[in-house]
Amino acid sequence: MDIQTGEGRGFNGKLIGIDQSVGVAVILSTEGKLRKSRLCLSCELRDGITVVAPVLEGLDSLEFRSARILSVGPGKGSIGRGEWSVIINRPLPGIGEPLLDAEHRVLGFVASQKPSVHDPAGINTILYPMSQLLSSAEKILQAGGDIQTGWLGVYLTDSPTPKGAGVLVNRVLVDSPAQRAGLQPDDILLKWNGKGIEDARQFIQLVQDTSIGSRVTMDLMRRGKAVSATAVIEARKQPERQENFGFSFPPVIPLRGAGAYQDAARSLQPLMGFEAISLTPQMADALQIPAQVGLLVLRVKESMPSSRAGIMAGDVIVSVDGQPMADPESFLTHIRSRGQGSRLAVRLVRKGVERSAVVEVPPSPSRKP
Secondary structure, rough: EEEEEEOOOOOEEEEEEEEEEEEEEEEOOOOOOOOOOOOOOOOOOOOOOOEEEEEEOOOOOOEEEEEEEEEEEEEEOOOOOOOOOEOOOOOOOOOOOEEEEOOOEEEEEEEEEEEEEOOOOOOEEEEEHHHHHHHHHHHHHHHHHOOOOOOOEEEEEEEOOOOOEEEEEEEEEEOOOOOOOOOOOOEEEEEEEEEEEOOOOHHHHHHHHHOOEEEEEEEEEEEOEEEEEEEEEOOOOOOOOOOOOOOOOOOOOEEEEOOOOOHHHHHHHHHHOEEHHHHHHHHHHHHOOOOOEEEEEEOOOOOHHHHHHHOOOEEEEEEEEOOOOOOHHHHHHHHHHHHOOOEHHHHHHHHOOOEEEEEEOOOOOOOOO
């Protein structure tokens, strides 16, 4: 693995293992030491406290914005144990971003965000605390490799039924326990070993908590008829094709004030009006996204080129002008090659349906007034 720091330094790295229950990975730098970030391992989130998160305002301007915690509760139906379920008065920068306390110590990392149905003024956020992430890392180091969990092999969304119970099967993976059990796209899974299924996140947790080799029974609806299916849970299979890949860390989070760095994922926002991250097959599996590779759009700014083209948060951009897009850097490189004022033919996937859009590159980079 190629590790690139925000200061432009590069190290060779080695993947030790992954905790499949939360997606935590331990990577060993084999050529040098990385600078440490300040962590807060014993901090607790409480109603009413203020937290801060780094936000890139321009191409090279990093600022810290504050947010207020409206309420804190258990992570009902969320992936992993020990996470916080918090309602915050504004959206955070995005999935995978750090949340800091007033002293700019890392409290944890954002796992998901969506509008709160109980508090229209707030954003319901699942946050993985540092204590949980380090606990997973310790398990990986002790095991010397992956921490495996149960695997079924389906892509899901929450059920569209009026009562909202159950999960809808979008796709069944080939040679998976789900395929051998006879599950089909458009099946609505209602019960797991007699336990009611509330939503996709809870279902993933039920599968992961089931011992490998266990036989489970699922109650489901198929084209309006009640059906049952039995599956034998397996460990997640490693992909047959191994690929080399690299990732880049931003600089260590500053202790005070603003820093500056170039980050392609966020540089798309001031230029094109959207923020996106690379979608990997593992991430697509965890988020139940049919597309396996592309750019996952996290947010779209109004009255910007992407918004005018109809691109929405949650879309997966798979190609631009016929060229596959695997990371934000590729998108920015393509924009530079086409030039200002050009029109980009974008192919994307939205809720499993392929769509197209035409995005106009602005004559000059948009700047904050």
